[in-house]
Amino acid sequence: MSVVTIKDLAKRLGLSAATVSRALRDSYEISTETKQMVAKLAEELGYIPNPYASSLRRRKSKTIAVVLPEVADSFFSLAINGIESVAKDKGYHVLIYLTHESFEREKAILHQFKSGRVDGILISVSEETSSGGHIKEVIAAGIPVVFFDRICEDVETAKIITDDFESSYKATRHLTAQGCKRIAYLSISPALSISIKRTEGYQQGLADSNIPATESEIILCENDFEANYQMIKDLLKKKNRPDGIIASVEKLTPPVYLVCRDLNLSIPGDIKLISFTNLQSALILDPPLTTITQPAFDMGKSAAVILFKGIEKKNFDLLKQRVTISSELIKRVSA
């Protein structure tokens, strides 16, 4: 099967290629009859507009990009569903790009957007990203950008976040209310916006529970299961080991459970645990996990709605948009 071109349509209809092209673009220069005739034949022959050629002309790719650290995390996979629920109604394609938590890959991905491959960008930055020069360049090139969850404070554009400070504060107070005296906080990046806010919420929670800062411990985890398992094992083998743990990202949950099992420590008897996660399996773990559950789907949806306003409406001030959606502490057995 060969691809049908504008020339093929023109030949069949006895029109010029320019007329067919204008008819397909719904130009005011072309009569309604001609437009209908062209549209009918285009459909019959299965004509598909060449996206490169028509993008050069119209500067619209009908595509948005979602730039994410990873998809093996229930927060991001649910956020994608929220984004796609909006894009589908708008007739837009969604392209997902993964940075795998690498700043270099994030820069390379954003660099190519400057030449106009997509009409808008939703981004949650990598854990290595500490400033947003690469994102500012894309915005300067005229492409709307909306942050969700993990933002760059130094970039002025729409930001959809959750209440990271309050969530972490609530988790810490929940642990101290249950008698925890030494609470460790498992972090992933000292630079990331959400890490900073969550750490501050944790520290404020300790202060308000009259627990001295000397009794706190922040463990900087890595993007590697074995390394995290070992770090947590070292932590829990200490003489003055923590009696409470807050895991700030989902992937830190399995190593905590496994270390406790391997060291014969009971959850919640010896160690109480709260994790940030949206995993459905939280309720069938041994024991069921107390979680901070983020509004993942709603954050994705809200970010997409705002991005499309930025793409479609000239008088919409995308740069000033700020939305905060609350997370929820769901009490189960682990704390």
Added chain:
Amino acid sequence: MSVVTIKDLAKRLGLSAATVSRALRDSYEISTETKQMVAKLAEELGYIPNPYASSLRRRKSKTIAVVLPEVADSFFSLAINGIESVAKDKGYHVLIYLTHESFEREKAILHQFKSGRVDGILISVSEETSSGGHIKEVIAAGIPVVFFDRICEDVETAKIITDDFESSYKATRHLTAQGCKRIAYLSISPALSISIKRTEGYQQGLADSNIPATESEIILCENDFEANYQMIKDLLKKKNRPDGIIASVEKLTPPVYLVCRDLNLSIPGDIKLISFTNLQSALILDPPLTTITQPAFDMGKSAAVILFKGIEKKNFDLLKQRVTISSELIKRVSA
């Protein structure tokens, strides 16, 4: 910051735009000195080729598409990692498109590829996809396609699969060896290649264990947690309820655990369970889950390696490639 164009480079160097363009394309008509001079300035000023314009010229987008049902499944998220590990080395961008198990969305996504948006496609079809006419059209338009995991039997092109029949057979025999007499099989689609193979393996396993077909039960599940929970509950409330269950996809695991808890049935005491999954949390569930673990990363990697051979090598017969990588039965506590 404004975008640097070929004209800007030409003006600065006192050359024609055509010469600069040819130099950037490494044309034989241009001297090495001029090419180096152009390349140096292009790098200094941060010139980015317009992907639409250069794609029209070269018909290479340096992009491959991965078309998947969903990312909220550990098989697919690990397969993506395998694909990206190869694409990164090749300097290709990976675009992920989600069908959300809808045949209509899959068709719409593939339709647009015909106009040359990507250089190659990796696809695992939706559970609604029973034949591959839409994929044949893309192949006919000259775009290499490689299936992985979920294939269309009627489309002749490269296929990377796992041993679905053997895996399901092994799971069934494992359950009968532990004394199970009535084994239910939780399926998702009667049409999908992997479903057919897995169901056949299950049926052969029952036959070889001398369990009559009347004692088997195949439950067709849906893409909805609540509906699946209810169906499994109805199944396990029956008088002659199964004493063994094989869950053919990951998302069917949580509802089985929850129904058993709600009906006060013990796993593995009353019901033995084996699931197809790559979830790390399998080992921290209550009880730890016996799994069929698929070679997800390797399947993604292998599929990408073959796709790039198809893109790069004219004498490589992509259509004839067949690779089968074995899955593994990992025995834990649930069966």
